[in-house]
Amino acid sequence: MELDAKTSSAAFPEDASSSEETEAKGVRRSRVSGIDRALQVIDYLYETGAPTGAYAIAKAVKAPLSTVYVIIDDLVEKNMLARNADGSIWLGARLYHYGLAYARSLDFMSVATHEMHDLCRQAGETVQVCGRDGDYMLVLAMADGPSHYQVASRVGTRVPLNWTASGRLLVGHLPEAERIELFKRCARTSPTGRAEIDARTLSNSAGKAFEDRLSIQVAESDYAVACIASPVCDRDGHCVATISIVLPEQKVFSDESHYAEHVRASAQRIEKLMGWRNH
Numbered sequence: 001m002e003l004d005a006k007t008s009s010a011a012f013p014e015d016a017s018s019s020e021e022t023e024a025k026g027v028r029r030s031r032v033s034g035i036d037r038a039l040q041v042i043d044y045l046y047e048t049g050a051p052t053g054a055y056a057i058a059k060a061v062k063a064p065l066s067t068v069y070v071i072i073d074d075l076v077e078k079n080m081l082a083r084n085a086d087g088s089i090w091l092g093a094r095l096y097h098y099g100l101a102y103a104r105s106l107d108f109m110s111v112a113t114h115e116m117h118d119l120c121r122q123a124g125e126t127v128q129v130c131g132r133d134g135d136y137m138l139v140l141a142m143a144d145g146p147s148h149y150q151v152a153s154r155v156g157t158r159v160p161l162n163w164t165a166s167g168r169l170l171v172g173h174l175p176e177a178e179r180i181e182l183f184k185r186c187a188r189t190s191p192t193g194r195a196e197i198d199a200r201t202l203s204n205s206a207g208k209a210f211e212d213r214l215s216i217q218v219a220e221s222d223y224a225v226a227c228i229a230s231p232v233c234d235r236d237g238h239c240v241a242t243i244s245i246v247l248p249e250q251k252v253f254s255d256e257s258h259y260a261e262h263v264r265a266s267a268q269r270i271e272k273l274m275g276w277r278n279h
Contacts, residue, residue, distance in 0.1 A: 037063055037071055042080070042091065049158060051088035108241070109141065111273045112232070116243060117143050119266045123259060125247040126151050130166040130229070131240070133158055135186035137167040140241065151225070151246050160188040162202050163195045165215035165229040166242040172210025172231065173238050179203035195220040210239060213267065214260055218249045226252040228259045230267035235276045243267050 040061040045052060058068040072089055075081040079094040103109045112129045120127040120143035128151075129141040136158040144151075153159065161167035162183060171179055183199035183206075195217075196202050209215035210231060218226045229244035243266050245259050252259070271277045 034071070037061070037067065038075060038080075041068065041071055041075070041089075042095070045081075045089065045091055051084055051090040053088050057089065108270075108274060112241060112243065112270050113141050115266050115270050115273075116141055119143075119243065119245070119262060120145060123245050123247075123262050125245050125251075125259075128153070128166075128244050128246055130164075130170070130242045130244065132161070132167075132170040135161060135182070137161055137164050137170060145247075153222075153246075159221055160186055160190075160195075162187040162197060163190045163217075163221040165209070165217040165227045166244050168202065168206040168209050168217075169215045169229055169231040169242050170239050172206040172215075173233070176203055176207065179206055190221050192219055192221065192223055213264055215242075216252065216256070216260075218252060224249050228252065228256070228263050230263045232267050232270050233276060234274075243270065 040063070041057055044057055044060050054068055054072055055065060057072070058065040061068070072081060072083075075092070076083050076089075079092045082090050082092045084090060109129075116127045116129050124146055126145040127143045128139050131138050131140050137160075139153050139155050139157045142151075142155050159167070161171060171182060174182070180199045180203045183202040187197040187199060187202060189195065189197060196205070205215075213230050215229045215231075216226070225246065226249040227244050227246050229242045231239040232241045232243060234240050243263060245263050247259070268277070
């Protein structure tokens, strides 16, 4: 994001905060640049996942409300943020276009998206490519199946790792002790109340699912929704993403092996095309 002289001096004023005093050097002041403040605002909206008021943003990023108002106004003008009718702020369309351009530049997403659509046609169900975002699973891409069955989790949806089949796979390659500590920190009760929250149990299931290259969850995050996922591993054997079939839970029980074979084969094709099958 380029800033002209007017923008950098007026729209993004620098905030000063006192550092520790020393006898030799006196009082030093550290400044938060306008770019940093803008990124703090955007990051906060991304993390919360919902439109938010300027006051809440200012409080969260620990910036003066007047500064945040100026930054928001400038970002709204540049279509980086959008202001809703109720005054709340959300991410703007310009960020979406940047994201699309970035996604097109990634070989992995190109390969995975192509395979995702092929699997969607083969299985006749909705297919997703998911990755890890800290303590969450993130839906990176999605192909809607031909049926009228609607899946609640769309592209950009972030859910706790313990809620989903993909979430467990994404950490399955980690050492056991690391998995346990991670799940102790991030495991949450799901809306259906059926997601496992015990860290050791989650660690064991994650390790086994990764070893089997298959993870299945039924109605843990959403009622009557099931997911069958397989890991996509890089040349070091680390799970960098998953490809999964999302479908009504009754279909899993009627033909689990059919879907499992399809999703495993898709994950392996992605690895082969990326040159990762030697791990």
